[in-house]
Amino acid sequence: xxxxxxxxxxxxxxxxxxxxxxxxxxxxxxxxxxxxxxxxxxxxxxxxxxxxxxxxxxxxxxxxxxxxxxxxxxxxxxxxxxxxxxxxxxxxxxxxxxxxxxxxxxxxxxxxxxxxxxxxxxxxxxxxxxxxxxxxxxxxxxxxxxxxxxxxxxxxxxxxxxxxxxxxxxxxxxxxxxxxxxxxxxxxxxxxxxxxxxxxxxxxxxxxxxxxxxxxxxxxxxxxxxxxxxxxxxxxxxxxxxxxxxxxxxxxxxxxxxxxxxxxxxxxxxxxxxxxxxxxxxxxx
Ligand SMILES: Cc1cc2nc3c(=O)[nH]c(=O)nc-3n(C[C@H](O)[C@H](O)[C@H](O)COP(=O)(O)OP(=O)(O)OC[C@H]3O[C@@H](n4cnc5c(N)ncnc54)[C@H](O)[C@@H]3O)c2cc1C
Numbered sequence: 001x002x003x004x005x006x007x008x009x010x011x012x013x014x015x016x017x018x019x020x021x022x023x024x025x026x027x028x029x030x031x032x033x034x035x036x037x038x039x040x041x042x043x044x045x046x047x048x049x050x051x052x053x054x055x056x057x058x059x060x061x062x063x064x065x066x067x068x069x070x071x072x073x074x075x076x077x078x079x080x081x082x083x084x085x086x087x088x089x090x091x092x093x094x095x096x097x098x099x100x101x102x103x104x105x106x107x108x109x110x111x112x113x114x115x116x117x118x119x120x121x122x123x124x125x126x127x128x129x130x131x132x133x134x135x136x137x138x139x140x141x142x143x144x145x146x147x148x149x150x151x152x153x154x155x156x157x158x159x160x161x162x163x164x165x166x167x168x169x170x171x172x173x174x175x176x177x178x179x180x181x182x183x184x185x186x187x188x189x190x191x192x193x194x195x196x197x198x199x200x201x202x203x204x205x206x207x208x209x210x211x212x213x214x215x216x217x218x219x220x221x222x223x224x225x226x227x228x229x230x231x232x233x234x235x236x237x238x239x240x241x242x243x244x245x246x247x248x249x250x251x252x253x254x255x256x257x258x259x260x261x262x263x264x265x266x267x268x269x270x271x272x273x274x275x276x277x278x279x280x281x282x283x284x285x
Contacts, residue, residue: 001101002098002099003025003026003027003102003275004016004025004027004103004279005030005089005091005098005100005103005104006027006031006103007031007091007106008106008107009031009032009033009034009035009067010036010106010252011036011252011261011264011265011268012108012252012265012267013029013104014035014063014067014268015269016104016106016268016269016275017070017072017268017272018066018067018072019269019272019273021070023272023276025276027072028075028098028100029073030074030079031075031076032074032076035060035064036063037217039056039059039060039063040056040057040060041056042056043055043056044056045059047262075093077093077094077096078093078128078219079091079093080092080219080224081223082225084225084227087247088100088101089102089103089247089248094131094132102247103225103247103248104271105249105250106250106251106252107219107224107254108218108252110254114220114223115188115189117189117196118190118212118223119220119222120190121190121192121196121212122223125190125195125196125197125212126190126214127212128214128215128219129213130158130215134157134213137158137211138162140162140211141162141164141209141210142162142166142209142210142212143167143187143199144215145168145213145216146169146213147169147171148171148216149169149173149174149175151216152174152175152177154213156177156178159178160178165180166184168185168186184201184207185201185203186201187212188200188201188202191206196210196211196212197209221254225245227245228244228245228248229243234254234256235250236255237249237251237255240270240274241274242274247278247282249274251264251270251271252267255267
């Protein structure tokens, strides 16, 4: 069992991972090794003390280098569910279960609102993981809501299995995809009975499907960890980055505005220190 599972490889997650590593805690760190798309996309950053004017791509590269120097290697998996087990947490990432005494949510703010019906049909036709659940749709019709572009190869993988894939991409410049992939407009709703049966598009049309894959960079906190106290899209934390669940902490954009690098890095650091105290207190109990 790990001391801590960190979800998210943005500045908040990295900051916490560095401090926990320096304190010799065992950490499993989930997220893309490319770190933060948000940082990567920033044209110029002028408010990060000590580095002067810097492009987001350069700063993100420095984050990657710093992680590598510290021997911190992210596990490139999407966490789709976290279960509170009273004295520890079970974390589901790409269909594999991990266990940790504490969890730090550093997932960034989830900009893409889920589609109505998504949470309701999760596990009953809605999936967040192509490699885990794709085989269930061999020869069937499915819909995919894809964005960012880095998940396009998963659309291609699903197209190898399914008879037909309806794909809504949330980005421009969609690359070449197999012939059985038909691009569609925004999905308004996922509908069905006991299981997913169709999707309704914004233009009012319905398409019959057996499943829907939502391939995104993040899962809404309410879906990720039921029972977590939220204020709108944000996770409620105190000044020590504690959430309402014992052993669960949150840092960065996911805890609220301002959405800023230094706030994220600072909160990641505070969370790491609170986690260190929490771990030593639970040891003495
Ligand atoms: C265009 C742009 C310009 C900006 N310019 C500035 C600026 O000049 N100055 C400034 O201070 N701030 C700026 N910001 C804001 C800054 O980028 C954010 O505040 C900061 O990146 C937040 O860090 P974070 O670690 O909280 O989240 P993020 O950077 O969003 O990182 C979260 C990471 O967690 C991963 N993740 C989420 N859910 C999961 C999951 N379930 N499983 C695995 N991984 C997951 C995501 O993929 C992502 O990599 C800018 C943002 C944008 C978009």
